[in-house]
Amino acid sequence: xxxxxxxxxxxxxxxxxxxxxxxxxxxxxxxxxxxxxxxxxxxxxxxxxxxxxxxxxxxxxxxxxxxxxxxxxxxxxxxxxxxxxxxxxxxxxxxxxxxxxxxxxxxxxxxxxxxxxxxxxxxxxxxxxxxxxxxxxxxxxxxxxxxxxxxxxxxxxxxxxxxxxxxxxxxxxxxxxxxxxxxxxxxxxxxxxxxxxxxxxxxxxxxxxxxxxxxxxxxxxxxxxxxxxxxxxxxxxxxxxxxxxxxxxxxxxxxxxxxxxxxxxxxxxxxxxxxxxx
Numbered sequence: 001x002x003x004x005x006x007x008x009x010x011x012x013x014x015x016x017x018x019x020x021x022x023x024x025x026x027x028x029x030x031x032x033x034x035x036x037x038x039x040x041x042x043x044x045x046x047x048x049x050x051x052x053x054x055x056x057x058x059x060x061x062x063x064x065x066x067x068x069x070x071x072x073x074x075x076x077x078x079x080x081x082x083x084x085x086x087x088x089x090x091x092x093x094x095x096x097x098x099x100x101x102x103x104x105x106x107x108x109x110x111x112x113x114x115x116x117x118x119x120x121x122x123x124x125x126x127x128x129x130x131x132x133x134x135x136x137x138x139x140x141x142x143x144x145x146x147x148x149x150x151x152x153x154x155x156x157x158x159x160x161x162x163x164x165x166x167x168x169x170x171x172x173x174x175x176x177x178x179x180x181x182x183x184x185x186x187x188x189x190x191x192x193x194x195x196x197x198x199x200x201x202x203x204x205x206x207x208x209x210x211x212x213x214x215x216x217x218x219x220x221x222x223x224x225x226x227x228x229x230x231x232x233x234x235x236x237x238x239x240x241x242x243x244x245x246x247x248x249x250x251x252x253x254x255x256x257x258x259x260x261x262x263x264x265x266x267x268x269x270x271x272x273x274x275x276x277x278x
Contacts, residue, residue, distance in 0.1 A: 017217035030104035034080030130197035177257035
């Protein structure tokens with residue numbers, strides 16, 4: 001969450017060996033019964049409504065029409081199941097990876113991964129980590145901006161930030177060490193790739209080629225001006241002292257735990273952030 005997955009999707013979307021569905025984040029394995037968030041029919045209808053709201057006579061074309069057919073024929077089926085999930089990728093060509101982006105899959109347990117293995121021919125997982133403190137702030141700002149809220153985060157207390165992150169279970173997304181430990185317990189070493197948002201920003205083409213190598217697909221040449229463009233960037237705002245007081249200990253704990261697991265975090269993962277606007 002807020003670690004560059006939309007950017008990665010946009011760079012790989014035209015790769016001939018990667019198949020993307022019209023809906024970027026399916027989340028099926030996070031709620032395969034289809035009766036709980038985020039896979040309820042009302043959740044899927046809400047996403048479909050967002051898609052439709054962006055269609056105009058000027059941008060309506062055969063591809064948009066095909067996407068609408070995909071939503072109505074497959075995605076919006078009332079009941080979900082492994083067969084429902086597989087039908088989402090009916091347009092896949094032989095040899096293509098099925099791309100399924102989700103910020104919830106790092107939270108899955110062993111039983112969930114058994115279901116994935118029963119559906120997928122092969123699994124490759126890319127887990128992207130971002131500077132914990134900066135990611136938390138970016139998420140807080142993005143959440144309130146996306147919700148159309150005029151909340152003044154600079155007036156929040158430490159307790160306000162704690163309520164926001166814990167009540168919305170956003171704290172578990174930032175618990176990289178626990179999530180990575182869980183992923184390592186269910187995936188083979190060659191099935192899991194760990195990458196860092198900051199290094200992607202510094203060397204985007206090399207990072208994309210690393211993902212391609214991990215997937216065993218042809219490495220392509222990318223234009224620097226395209227890969228350097230930020231996607232869904234959060235509006236810059238300075239971090240208030242109350243946020244730093246709440247988040248800095250969590251950040252430092254993650255760095256210690258990850259390093260204890262043999263992970264070399266980027267040098268830029270410094271917790272001495274006083275007025276960050278990234």
